[in-house]
Amino acid sequence: MQSGAITGAETAVCERHGDALLSLALLLCHDDRRAVTTVADTIAQVCAAGTGPSSEVQERQGLVAYLWRRCAPESAMLSFPRGGDRTAPVRPVPAWSYEQERALMGLLFFGRLTCRQVAELTGVPARSVALQLRSILRRAEGVPDYLGR
Structure with missing residues (x-):
């Protein structure tokens, strides 16, 4: 300060x-x-x-x-993988590291940001942010996601 x-x-x-x-x-x-x-x-x-x-x-x-x-x-951990464009068919997005997932969850939870706001802040497409959040939440439930994790 x-x-x-x-x-x-x-x-x-x-x-x-x-x-x-x-x-x-x-x-x-x-x-x-x-x-x-x-x-x-x-x-x-x-x-x-x-x-x-x-x-x-x-x-x-x-x-x-x-x-x-x-x-x-x-922070090198914050070089997020980029997903495809919004009009492309749904396909697996590049794997995110544990540190990247923690940063994503921190921005959403502690920052009270929406997926779109996280996307604007990080430069990651909103679709990738939303898909990754879904993947994280499904894993937390113990349900495999379409990424096979």
């Missing part, structure tokens, strides 16, 4: 979103110290920008987008 006193706005944002942002940063950064620093900087920068009033969900999504931009460039 920038040097100086923590503002009331930063404290309020931290109370509303701090736990979720830190959980996501830990998934993305794999380093406790860097995760804490990234979350603190994210909150400070977004509060300093003063984007105006928004819903709690919109506020979280904005924070997550900023956090993603801070973490993603330094």
